[in-house]
Amino acid sequence: MAMTAVARETVFALRRQIAKIEGTLPDRLQAPAGTAPAGSPPDADVTSRNLTIVRRGLAVVPSDAFLRTGAEPLDAALGGGLPKAALTEIHGTETRDAGAVAGFALALVSLILKQQQPRLPVLWIGTSEIFREAGFPYARGLHGLFGIEPGELLFSEAPRLVDALWVAEEAARMTALAAVILEIRGSPQRLDLTATRRLHARAQNAGRPVFLLRQAGEAEPTAAPVRLIVSAASSASRATIAGPLAGSIGRPAFTVSIGKSRTALPGQFTLEWNPDEHVFEQRRAGGAKNPVPVVPASRRRKDPAPASGAVLAFAAVGSPAAISPTARDQPSRPQRPAHIGPRRAG
Template sequence: MAITAVARETVFALRRQIAKIEGTLPERLEAPAGASPDADRPNTDRTVVRRGIAVATPDAFLRTGADRLDDTLSGGLPKAALSEIHGAETRDAGAVAGFALSLASLILKQGPRLPLLWIGTTEIFHEAGFPYARGLHASFGIEPDQLLFSEAPRLVDALWVAEEAARMTALAAVILEVRGNPHRLDLTATRRLHARARMAGRPVFLLRQAAEAEPTAAPVRLILSSAPATPRDTIAGPLDGSIGRPAFTVTIGKSRTALPGQFTLEWNPDERVFEERSQEERAKNPVSVVPASRGGKDLAAASGAVLAFAAVGSPADGDQPSPGQRAAHRRPRRAG
């Protein structure tokens, strides 16, 4: 029994040393049910270390307000860490940006109102655009001059700015937005971002538009898409045909403490907190994300008869362009 206890203490000491090297903290677990405590150690608590799991104070995690999601993530998103937020398609860029701004709003609500830095390449800003300034305050409680932007011509420049900004404690959070799976954004680059976020005690959100999952140093990866909005609630009940709060479909793609799962969250701009939509609310909301045309269903026209065209190289007289059309044809095309 003594040899077993000594061996166990040796293993625990090695695990603690590994935890210090990896930057994780030990986790306390209760002894298994039915196990008899040692005579020399009446306390049945045992300190063990699980790889990749960091147990810290509750304020080390950013709680979204959706209890089931927060409990699944063992307290919420880590504040001092790199977190990935993925959009499967380019059209999900608005949902990804809205979710990131919601998280930034939660950070500002809980801590000092420091500025936010949003970093991206010229390509991603031209494709997805910028957040609407007037909507920042109304929906997220963020002042327009509180959100700073850094537009870099190349990804290598954006990564350099992100690494330098991630170590600054004068920023509430750093948002880095990229597109696809660039070669430079590899495991080494994400390790540097994650290490700087841990040292500064600030979150770094990596927004990836139209990207596939790949190995990174981020402890958590969330996959975002827009969810159908429910009608607005009034005193008389739901208002038909109206658009309620913004909603997100959140899928846990990677987590060191949770299994994959999917949640439908609504952002409450008044309370500035997420609320999970129940199964009943999801079932009774059949409205599509993109409504049909105003005149009704816009179905494709049925195929018509096959037409015979004139032979190539011998156009008919009626097919010749007019003098005005010839001049238009000679104009140079617009670059790009």
């Protein structure tokens, strides 16, 4: 019996460790000693009044532990939003999606900085190959689109991937940073499950997010609880008072697909970034943000005025066609036959 109790305690310890790594902490329920509540799993520990149940479902997490994007369908599919103290993967399936992936990450950083006072800097880590291929973010664009001051974004250019991983692990434990961004190209062998577990553990201990940007990377087993696949979406026309302005370019848009999440719910969303409010907005069907007419109905009438019909070409003022409705069916005076013209006397 002693060996069975030790083995059972070892199993529970391993389950608690796995739940901590996955972010699903065990729930503690109050129950009388030696009894288990109805519906409890058969392996529940009932030796004490603090009943510990390790389950595979989602643990109860406070709402402030998630970063809400502002797009309600995406936040609901993620179970409340992106976890703040965790490793989050943002993938671009192709190299040309590097700009969209970087823009989406900067939008998330903007959401984080809005909630901080005072605002802390953000460290962007990458290899020389990454910055040579994709370039650096434009300083004026940071302030205009995301409200990020150029001094709030720090860059660390590492010569090798192993150096970039070391810098990311050391920076992830620092509470003086608002977030850490690690950008990696492809699917290198060094970025294995062990390396991502270390990054995720550092992020959990520091209470800060770590964003792993993958250029042309494939989905592999990692310790990140959330994986998003991001690509550029067609921007809608610029909205004006009179309606969409044809031939113009509106707000930045992203196509976001959920590759991995706590809820295991798939989904694909088209988000638009609002540079004025610094928040994501879900694009509705047809690209129209607000189907309500811009101009309200007149208050003097019960019903609004009917819509105008087709535009017709009318005759010029003073012409024979404008004088008489039937005149347009008659030929002009110079075109009339001579024998029906008025006679002249003498």
